[in-house]
Amino acid sequence: MSSLRDLPLPIVLGALLLATGLGLLASLHLAPLPRGLAIAALSLVKAALLVIGFMRLQQESRVLAGALIGYAALLCALAGLRIALSA
Amino acid sequence: MNAHTPPASLTVGQPTSEGGMELLLWILIWSEFAVFGAFLVAFLILGLIDPPALAKLHGALDLPLAGAATAILLTSGFFAARAAFGRRPRWNLVAAALGGLGFVALKLVAYSHEIPAITAVESRLVELYFLITGFHLAHVLFVALIMLAIAWRPTPRRTGTIAAIWHAIDLVWLLILPIIYLG
Numbered sequence: 501m502s503s504l505r506d507l508p509l510p511i512v513l514g515a516l517l518l519a520t521g522l523g524l525l526a527s528l529h530l531a532p533l534p535r536g537l538a539i540a541a542l543s544l545v546k547a548a549l550l551v552i553g554f555m556r557l558q559q560e561s562r563v564l565a566g567a568l569i570g571y572a573a574l575l576c577a578l579a580g581l582r583i584a585l586s587a
Numbered sequence: 588m589n590a591h592t593p594p595a596s597l598t599v600g601q602p603t604s605e606g607g608m609e610l611l612l613w614i615l616i617w618s619e620f621a622v623f624g625a626f627l628v629a630f631l632i633l634g635l636i637d638p639p640a641l642a643k644l645h646g647a648l649d650l651p652l653a654g655a656a657t658a659i660l661l662t663s664g665f666f667a668a669r670a671a672f673g674r675r676p677r678w679n680l681v682a683a684a685l686g687g688l689g690f691v692a693l694k695l696v697a698y699s700h701e702i703p704a705i706t707a708v709e710s711r712l713v714e715l716y717f718l719i720t721g722f723h724l725a726h727v728l729f730v731a732l733i734m735l736a737i738a739w740r741p742t743p744r745r746t747g748t749i750a751a752i753w754h755a756i757d758l759v760w761l762l763i764l765p766i767i768y769l770g
Contacts, residue, residue, distance in 0.1 A: 509672075513665040517658055520764075524654045527769040543765040547758055554668040555754045564613070571620055572762060575627055579765040582631050586638065586770065 512553030519546045533584045540580025547572030612748055616755045619726075623719070623759045627766050630715045634770065640710035645770055647704035649697045653768045656693040657760065659686050660727070664757045667734070671750035673743065680738035680746065683753060687731030694724050719763060726756050 519542045526538040548569050551557050557565040634641040663686025670679035705713050730752055737745045 509665055509668055512668075513661060516661045520654060520657050520661065523765070523769060524650065527650070539765045539769050543761060546761050550664065550754060550758055550761065554664050554757075555751065556668075568758070571624070572758065575624065575762045576765060578628065578631050579762075579769075582634055582766075583770050585635065586641075 507553045509553070512549055515553075516546055516549050519549070532586050536580040536582070536584030536586075539583055540576045543576040543579065544569075544573050547576065608744075608748070612751060616752065619755060619759065623723070623762070626715060626719045626722075627762060630712065630719065630766055633710070633712050633715065637710055637712065640708055640712050641770065643708045644705060644710070644712050644716060645768075647701050647708070648768055649700050650768060652693055652697040652700070653764065656690050656697070657764055659689045659693065660757055660760055663687050663690065664754055667750040667753040670741070671747050676741040676743075676746045677738050680734050680741060680749070683750075684731040684734040684738065687727050687734070687753075691724060691728050691731070694720065716767060719767065723756070723759055723763060726759075730756060 523539055523542040523546075526535055526542065530538060551565050551568045551572075555565075557568065663683045666679045666683035666686060670676040670683065705716065730749065734749050734753065737749050
């Protein structure tokens with residue numbers, strides 16, 4: 501956890517932009533099942549990077565940081581499921 | 588004993604105003620998440636019920652512009668984080684607010700492309716699309732303007748509070764993107 505906590509902000513931003521680009525590529529080029537999985541995973545990574553890297557909420561409250569990531573995980577999973585079911 | 592120190596019986600259980608404000612901030616943020624979460628789940632369900640309308644909606648959406656808007660909003664979040672960590676708060680808040688206004692401009696351009704095609708689709712999905720993205724857009728605009736006002740005289744507490752709200756708005760957009768645009 502400590503290595504994540506100390507992530508420099510430019511690296512967090514770079515990772516967020518990379519994940520956004522990969523998500524757009526996945527939406528254009530992958531079949532529904534891998535597309536759903538990839539988009540759900542990349543979206544969750546972005547949400548976690550925002551909470552841990554930009555907000556650094558885990559330094560104040562790990563419960564609150566976990567709750568935010570859990571909320572994002574639920575919606576990302578539902579989005580991925582809907583995309584995968586569109587086959 | 589110091590004459591200005593209240594007796595212990597009077598201080599126990601009295602919350603500080605700072606703690607109260609922080610609690611209020613998180614109640615506000617979670618109520619936003621609850622509202623956006625309900626709308627997004629409704630969008631997912633309607634998309635499952637009516638796949639042809641969802642396909643038409645996706646065909647009309649401007650994905651490259653949504654990607655560019657996402658990049659701008661994330662970069663704006665980067666500047667908000669720098670401000671919250673005490674690095675030149677005034678200028679970083681201004682940069683974050685300008686990023687937010689750039690997002691608003693891009694989204695309005697996207698609407699101008701999308702509206703003619705989308706309004707031809709007869710589905711509740713279209714109403715939900717405008718409700719979710721429009722409500723988010725209003726949040727971005729409102730908080731960007733508040734951020735500019737705070738940049739006038741930034742204090743650590745105000746900067747931290749507005750940055751937390753800004754990150755919450757970023758997070759909502761990161762969930763809107765896969766649910767509405769990337770299907």
